[in-house]
Amino acid sequence: MQQARITDNFRQQKSFDSISRTGRDKKQQKAPELPGAHGEAAVTNYDISAEERLLRAFDLATQYGPCTGMTRLERWQRAEQFGLNPPMQVKELLTGLQGEQLNQCLWDGRV
Amino acid sequence: MGTLDLERPTPSTGQKYDELLSMPGDMMCAEAAAIPRATCEYTPRGQGFLLGKQRSFDRQYAQLYFSRLLKLRQVVQQQVQAAWPGTPVVKILSVGEDQEVAVIGTLYKDMKLKPSILDEYAKQPGFKQALGGTGFCSDDDSLVLEDEGARMSMRSECAELQPDSVVTGVVLAVRGRAEPGGDFVVSGVLWAGLPEQPQRPLPQEDAYVALVSGLQLANSKADMMQVQLLVDFLTGNLGAAPQQQLAAKVVQLVIAGGSLGQLEALAAANPYSRQQTTDMEPVRDMDLVMTELAAALPVDIMPGPDDPANASLPQQPLHQCLFPGAAPYSSFRRVTNPHAFELGGCLLLGTSGQNIDDMAKYTRGRSRLDLLACCLQWCHLCPTAPDTLTCFPFGADDPFVLQQCPHIMLAANQPEFDTRLLEGPGGASVRLVCVPSFIKTGTLVLVNLRTLQCQPLTFQSNYTSS
Numbered sequence: 001m002q003q004a005r006i007t008d009n010f011r012q013q014k015s016f017d018s019i020s021r022t023g024r025d026k027k028q029q030k031a032p033e034l035p036g037a038h039g040e041a042a043v044t045n046y047d048i049s050a051e052e053r054l055l056r057a058f059d060l061a062t063q064y065g066p067c068t069g070m071t072r073l074e075r076w077q078r079a080e081q082f083g084l085n086p087p088m089q090v091k092e093l094l095t096g097l098q099g100e101q102l103n104q105c106l107w108d109g110r111v
Numbered sequence: 112m113g114t115l116d117l118e119r120p121t122p123s124t125g126q127k128y129d130e131l132l133s134m135p136g137d138m139m140c141a142e143a144a145a146i147p148r149a150t151c152e153y154t155p156r157g158q159g160f161l162l163g164k165q166r167s168f169d170r171q172y173a174q175l176y177f178s179r180l181l182k183l184r185q186v187v188q189q190q191v192q193a194a195w196p197g198t199p200v201v202k203i204l205s206v207g208e209d210q211e212v213a214v215i216g217t218l219y220k221d222m223k224l225k226p227s228i229l230d231e232y233a234k235q236p237g238f239k240q241a242l243g244g245t246g247f248c249s250d251d252d253s254l255v256l257e258d259e260g261a262r263m264s265m266r267s268e269c270a271e272l273q274p275d276s277v278v279t280g281v282v283l284a285v286r287g288r289a290e291p292g293g294d295f296v297v298s299g300v301l302w303a304g305l306p307e308q309p310q311r312p313l314p315q316e317d318a319y320v321a322l323v324s325g326l327q328l329a330n331s332k333a334d335m336m337q338v339q340l341l342v343d344f345l346t347g348n349l350g351a352a353p354q355q356q357l358a359a360k361v362v363q364l365v366i367a368g369g370s371l372g373q374l375e376a377l378a379a380a381n382p383y384s385r386q387q388t389t390d391m392e393p394v395r396d397m398d399l400v401m402t403e404l405a406a407a408l409p410v411d412i413m414p415g416p417d418d419p420a421n422a423s424l425p426q427q428p429l430h431q432c433l434f435p436g437a438a439p440y441s442s443f444r445r446v447t448n449p450h451a452f453e454l455g456g457c458l459l460l461g462t463s464g465q466n467i468d469d470m471a472k473y474t475r476g477r478s479r480l481d482l483l484a485c486c487l488q489w490c491h492l493c494p495t496a497p498d499t500l501t502c503f504p505f506g507a508d509d510p511f512v513l514q515q516c517p518h519i520m521l522a523a524n525q526p527e528f529d530t531r532l533l534e535g536p537g538g539a540s541v542r543l544v545c546v547p548s549f550i551k552t553g554t555l556v557l558v559n560l561r562t563l564q565c566q567p568l569t570f571q572s573n574y575t576s577s
Contacts, residue, residue, distance in 0.1 A: 062259050065177035069170035069507050078507040082181040 051093050051102060058090045059106040067105040075105075115530055118557075118564040121353065131351050146347070146355055148408060149318050151362040151560070155444075156458065157211065158512035159452040160425035163505060170504040172497045176280075177259060179509040180217050183282035183490060185216050185305045191284045194301055197310025198286055203261040208289045211298070215284045216258035220274055222473065224249050225499070243369065248275055248475045256285060256295070265295045273299040275475040276485075280494035292514040303490035308516035310538035311456040312553030319361045319557040319566075320454060321345060325369035328400070329393035336572035337553050342400055344555070344568070346407035361557065363454055364408055365547055367523030368415020372396050385483030394433055402436035405443035415446045415463040416526055424465065424493060425449060438440075448519065449492055451517070457560050460513075461521035466493035467545075468524075469500040480529045483522050483543045487513070487533065516541060519558055524548050528556065530565045 048056075064079040064086060073094045079086040084096040094102060125248045152565065191200055206212055224247040230315055252274035254265045265285065272285070286299040300490045306408050322342065327333050343349040347358045376390040404410050414420035414429050424463060428445035437443045446452075449462040470482045477485070486492055492511040496502035516539050525545040542563040547554050557566040 065181070065259060066171070066173040069174055069504070074507060078178070081507070082178075083185075084181075 049079070051098070055090060055093060055102055056106050068107050068111060070105070071103045072105055073099070073103055116532065117530075117564040117565060118559055118562070119409055120357070137193065144352075146352075146359040148347075148359045149316070149362050151314075151318055151455040153363065153409065153454040154298060155446070155451075156453055157449065159508070160447040160449055160451075162425070162427060163225065165504070168504060170506055172484055172502075172504055175497060175502070175504060175509055176217055176308050178505065178507065179280070179491070179512060180215075180258065180282055182509055182512045183303050184215050186306075186490060187282060187284045187301060189534045190301045190304055191215070195299065200284075203256065203258050203263050205275075206263065206289050206295065208291060211286060211288045213284055213286045214258070214263075214295070215255060215266075215282070216256040216262075218279060218281045218283060219257055219262070220277065220279045220473065221253045221255055222247055222249065225253060225473070246471050246475070247472055263289075263295050265297050265301075266290070267297040269297050269300050272297055276472050276477060278470050278495050279493065279498045280496065281489045283489075290390070291393070302488050305487050305535040305539055305541075306490055306513050306516045306536070308518070308535070308541070309456075311458070311518055314561050316561070317360050318455070318457065318560045320519070320560060321361045321364045322367060322461075322523070322544065322546045322551055322556040322558065323364070323554075324367040324519055324546045325550050326366070326397075326400075327369055327372040327548070327550040328397045329374045330543045330550060331375075333550055334553075334572055335396070336568050337549075338400060338538040340570040340572060341549070341555055342403050344570070345404060352549075357557075360546070361408060362560075364404060364410045365450070365459075365461065366410065366412045366523075367450075367461055367521065368418060368448055368546060369412045369524045369550075370412060370415065373413075373417040387495060398434050398436045401434055401443060402440070405437045405440035409442040409444070410437075411444045411446045411450065411452070413446055413450050413461070413463055413523075415448065416465055416468075420448075423503050424496055425503065426463070449511070454560060457519065458515060458517040459521070460492070460521045461519075461523065462492065462515035464522045464524035465500060466495070467522040469493070469495045478529070479522065479525050479545050480531055480543055483520060483545065484533055487516065487520065487535075487543075503524065518542065518563065519544065521546055528552065528554055528567050530556075532563065541563060 055072060058064070058072065064075060064084055067075060072090070074100050076086050076094065093099070117212045150533060175529060188200060191198070195213055198211060200213045200215060201294055203214055203216060227249070254267065254272070254274055255262050255275070256265055282303060284301040285295070285297045287295055287297040297450060328338070340349065343352065344358055345361060347355045349433065371393060374390065374393060401410065401412065412429060414426040418427055418429065419433065426448040428447055431445065432436045434445070449460065451458070451460045453459070466486070467479055469484050471477075471479060474482065485566050486494070490513050492513060493502070496511065497504070516535065519542045521544040523546040525547055527545070528547045529545040531543050533543055535541065540563070542558060542565070544556060544558065544565060545555050555568045555570070557568065558564070559566065
């Protein structure tokens with residue numbers, strides 16, 4: 001019988017899944033499909049899509065609070081919870097097909 | 112302090128130690144004389160203070176301040192509409208010099224003596240380090256109001272808004288007009304005020320909740336005899352029938368932090384030495400004490416300032432592995448700091464004192480109990496978090512905003528015992544208690560759930576006093 005080790009019961013390392021990932025880590029794993037919307041390229045790239053433009057306006061609207069440190073969907077949900085009536089179009093974009101890529105705010109990867 | 116409205120012990124009939132001086136044979140009818148402990152329905156109410164497993168510290172604190180402002184702005188706006196009906200409420204960016212307006216925002220107190228992280232980089236150590244004190248107020252502190260768009264500095268002509276009596280992080284409404292120089296001259300101020308208090312059903316008989324804090328079992332000056340007297344009293348092994356009857360009416364014990372304290376020997380020791388087992392003695396002592404208590408009555412243990420829990424508020428419950436003996440008892444509950452629960456309809460809210468201690472450093476001329484009352488007035492449990500009191504960076508919510516007015520509010524680990532009954536609008540009455548540190552005063556506080564009066568009990572074990 002193989003001797004049971006204490007390391008069998010107590011994990012030394014946190015599992016990969018339980019590490020909370022910031023937007024930065026996500027970018028290193030898979031390339032974003034909307035090029036240049038975030039990170040270094042966003043400064044010089046004018047080809048951001050209309051959806052991204054709308055979401056950036058949502059990010060910069062001060063009445064919904066600061067945008068860094070939260071995903072856009074979280075911020076939208078918080079704004080709704082506090083009765084600020086955020087635009088439904090933003091939510092539709094964020095929960096739509098491209099929602100995952102559009103979920104990180106404007107300053108993600110830049111600040 | 113004046114005279115406190117304390118509950119006096121019930122006078123006992125007959126001779127003082129009749130039962131203790133009787134013949135041993137009479138003890139055979141002990142079963143007939145057994146006193147059952149009173150029980151009370153317990154409902155935990157502090158779910159907002161429990162953090163999940165995923166705790167991301169990446170977020171900045173601006174989100175927390177925004178949530179706080181939004182949550183309290185609605186409440187303050189109602190106050191403004193009631194008190195100043197004609198005054199328009201505007202945002203800071205729209206404040207003009209022509210008319211008197213009301214503005215709602217978060218307060219920031221600019222303090223010269225406040226320790227700043229940038230001092231570490233100063234070329235010459237300033238006099239701030241030389242002071243090293245616990246009071247950071249000075250005569251030229253100034254107030255700034257901030258909302259989600261802008262900030263403005265204020266000059267107060269109102270006695271209620273003076274820099275010495277407020278702290279950073281309070282949400283309030285000010286009325287006044289902007290001066291040509293840029294300052295906003297304040298003529299009136301409104302706080303959020305006490306939240307609504309739910310009605311509580313009055314119990315038929317006396318039931319007590321026992322509050323103690325600051326046992327400091329890891330401190331070499333801790334008197335184990337004193338702690339044992341406390342345990343014996345609560346378990347009904349101390350005194351004669353009157354004391355046992357009083358102990359039987361205690362339905363809940365709350366140990367509000369400071370039970371272990373700093374494990375000095377462990378911090379200084381070599382991690383590989385065999386000394387570690389003896390250095391861990393205080394942890395085992397704490398478990399023994401908790402096991403005795405948990406076997407007798409429901410116990411809620413909160414972490415305190417120096418306990419082995421996380422340092423930032425809300426402190427998470429002490430780990431189960433610290434209590435191998437007490438953890439199996441269902442009457443033993445490890446809870447967060449701050450802690451909120453309901454006992455038979457009576458709402459209790461308490462902290463281990465870090466919020467009051469921090470506020471006391473940044474105000475002048477206010478007693479600890481006054482600061483506790485201010486927390487209720489400002490509708491926030493720890494307004495100085497996260498500015499000077501370390502706190503978790505919440506994003507979507509601020510769990511320290513008071514939603515309901517408690518019936519009993521306590522701050523533990525305070526230098527001395529103090530209590531007051533605060534009367535609020537709408538018939539609300541709150542019993543405010545400053546629970547003293549046990550290692551300094553040996554005091555246990557019993558709060559009567561029927562009358563909301565306090566009865567402090569002091570345990571002493573030295574006979575050499577004069």
